[in-house]
Every structure is written in structure tokens, then in C-alpha cells.
Amino acid sequence: MATLYDGKMAAIYDAMYQTFIDYDEEFEFYNGLIQENNCKTLLEIGSGTGNLAKRFGKTNLEYTGLDYSLSMINIAKKRNKTSNFIHGDMREFQLKKPVDAIIITGRSSSYLISNEDVNECFDTVYNNLSIDGVLIFDFIDANRFIPFIIENQVITHQAQHEGINYLRESHWETTTLDNFMLEWTAQYYTLKNGEKKIKAEDFSTVRVFTLNEMQLFLFLNGFEIIKTIDRKTYAFDTYVIVAKKKPQKQKTL
Ligand SMILES: C[S@@+](CC[C@H](N)C(=O)[O-])C[C@H]1O[C@@H](n2cnc3c(N)ncnc32)[C@H](O)[C@@H]1O
Structure with missing residues (x-):
């Protein structure tokens, strides 16, 4: 786990990424995909210092943020007094009720370093999505x-x-x-x-991941890809995938 998101580093992260990332544009992008899929409830994984939470808080979506770092959550809470944040791990969490959309933003998927991490995360996401729910996330193109x-x-x-x-x-x-x-x-x-x-x-x-391996991880964890977007973010070429939860999972390997 990076130290980047702990203690004083969380504040430095927050300061620097305000320049790196155009959060208005980032919000428009993800919100567009969420609206296209008629979602009403949303979980953001890797919610960080709450820059997207601030914008989602002004919509009709029921928003929850989840992050591994308490320091990041503390900054996010100061920025968003009324939003709900959960301290948790994307590989293992249980929401009180399923949500229509789960997004993993800002290349937080880079912290899924083993195949087991990826499978645990996608399995957990699957279990916390409502029927026909969507997973939307980005990853750095290897x-x-x-x-x-x-x-x-x-x-x-x-x-x-x-x-x-x-x-x-x-x-x-x-x-x-x-x-x-x-x-x-x-x-x-x-x-x-x-x-x-x-x-x-x-x-x-x-x-970092190749597109092919992500496609296979999603297939194995019960998702059907409905959109793949080639997207440049501030320093990285990324893919964004929109994947729908299938009614039934594949048999595991
Ligand atoms: C690059 S930052 C992105 C933050 C935010 N999405 C943004 O764009 O500013 C990655 C975030 O993922 C979180 N993170 C890393 N590993 C995690 C895990 N296993 N579960 C939940 N969050 C995690 C970090 O604490 C950090 O806030």
C-alpha cells in the first residue's frame, strides 16, 4: 500500500491532484456513463479526498464513497459534510444494500496487484451490485x-x-x-x-493491465462488457470499461 495516501501525504496528494485532474470533466464523464445506465445509487471505490463526491452530492444520486485510507476519508469528509464514506478495502466489503453502479476512479485499480486481488475485488463488486448493475472503472494500459x-x-x-x-x-x-x-x-x-x-x-x-487480461477477469467474474473507452488522463493512457453484471456467474476456474 502506498504511503501517498496517509498522514501529511494525503494533503499533498489533494493539493497536487487538483492541478493534475480536471474534476469537473472527470465528474461529467462518469456521471454521463452512470445516467446512460439509469442508475440511482452509486458507490465510488477509491473516493480519495472526495473531489467527485462533492459533485455527485449535488445530483439526485444516492452516493457512498469507499477508501482504504483514513487520512483520505478525513479530507473527503471535511469537503463533503453530508456524504457517506466507508473505510474499507475494495477486495472485501459488504454494503447494507446493493447499489446500481460501482465506479473505481482515478486508476485506483492499479492497487490490485495480484490476480487474486483482481478476482476478489470483482467478486465483491458483483455481490454488491443490484440486478443489471454496472461496474465502471479505469486502468492504466500496460x-x-x-x-x-x-x-x-x-x-x-x-x-x-x-x-x-x-x-x-x-x-x-x-x-x-x-x-x-x-x-x-x-x-x-x-x-x-x-x-x-x-x-x-x-x-x-x-x-498496469492489458485490455485482454481485463476482459478475461471480467468474464470470469460474471460481467459483460458493454463499453470500452480509450481515454487519456493527465499522465497515463487508460481504458475505461463499463461492464454489466450478468444474472449468473461463470463456474470458477
Ligand atoms: C490515485 S488515488 C485516486 C483517488 C481519487 N479517485 C481521485 O481521482 O482523486 C487512489 C485511491 O485508492 C485508494 N485505495 C488504494 N487501495 C485501496 C483498496 N484496496 N481499497 C480501497 N481503496 C484503495 C487510496 O487510498 C487512494 O485514495
Whole structure:
């Protein structure tokens, strides 16, 4: 698990990602897909610091956020006084009642690093969706990301929030582990008069996926893909998948 989402890092994350991600656009995108499928109740997995929650809170949708990090949830709660947030793990949770849509946003699927993680998550999502419910999520496309990190040893991103300039330097190492797992090291700096001051360092193992393997994971966990969208987010080429829960699951392998 990344330290990026704990303690003071959660606040740095929140500040930087306000620049990286256009949350209005992100909201319009996901809300459009949710409305297309006539959903009334919604769970957002990886709800983070609650930037989408803020926007969903203004719709008629019944919104719940779920996140693994208490620090992220605390920021989300301050931002959204009336929204409901659950502290939980996307691989194992039980809602009081099923919802019509579950979204996994902001490439939070990257933290499903083993096949077991992915299967547990999709199985849990299946069990918490109502009949005909939809799962909508994004993931980083391994076919484009891995060549990119091999060519670019250090990848920098800059952000500005409340008058402070931030700089992130990322280094991605491919691993000898199974699957397309990566060791991600990132240094977070503030920038003042051209000088950088280290604020924090984060190390995490993350996974990127090929479209084919995601299709198979979904098939095995009882989902039918109804839409695949090729989408560029701030630093990554991603796919977004909309998948409908089938009435019955496949027999497991
Ligand atoms: C890249 S952030 C995305 C946050 C938010 N969706 C956004 O776009 O700003 C990933 C989020 O996934 C959460 N996360 C990581 N592993 C998780 C797990 N197993 N279950 C639930 N949330 C998890 C982290 O705590 C973090 O808030």
C-alpha cells in the first residue's frame, strides 16, 4: 500500500491532484456513463479526498464513497459534510444494500496487484451490485505505459495549488514479479525561486493491465462488457470499461 495516501501525504496528494485532474470533466464523464445506465445509487471505490463526491452530492444520486485510507476519508469528509464514506478495502466489503453502479476512479485499480486481488475485488463488486448493475472503472494500459517508462527514466509533474508550486519526480522500475507490476518511487518537492525542497517520498507497488487480461477477469467474474473507452488522463493512457453484471456467474476456474 502506498504511503501517498496517509498522514501529511494525503494533503499533498489533494493539493497536487487538483492541478493534475480536471474534476469537473472527470465528474461529467462518469456521471454521463452512470445516467446512460439509469442508475440511482452509486458507490465510488477509491473516493480519495472526495473531489467527485462533492459533485455527485449535488445530483439526485444516492452516493457512498469507499477508501482504504483514513487520512483520505478525513479530507473527503471535511469537503463533503453530508456524504457517506466507508473505510474499507475494495477486495472485501459488504454494503447494507446493493447499489446500481460501482465506479473505481482515478486508476485506483492499479492497487490490485495480484490476480487474486483482481478476482476478489470483482467478486465483491458483483455481490454488491443490484440486478443489471454496472461496474465502471479505469486502468492504466500496460501496452502504452511500459514502453513509455522504459524510454523515460524520470517523469516529472508540476502542480500549483493555493500559491504553492509542487514538483513530483517519479521513477518506475519494471519488476521480475508476476504480471505487469511496477515499483513506483516518487519524490515530492515544493518549488520556490527555482529551488526545490523535498516534502515527502513515496514508494509503492502498482500494476498496469492489458485490455485482454481485463476482459478475461471480467468474464470470469460474471460481467459483460458493454463499453470500452480509450481515454487519456493527465499522465497515463487508460481504458475505461463499463461492464454489466450478468444474472449468473461463470463456474470458477
Ligand atoms: C490515485 S488515488 C485516486 C483517488 C481519487 N479517485 C481521485 O481521482 O482523486 C487512489 C485511491 O485508492 C485508494 N485505495 C488504494 N487501495 C485501496 C483498496 N484496496 N481499497 C480501497 N481503496 C484503495 C487510496 O487510498 C487512494 O485514495
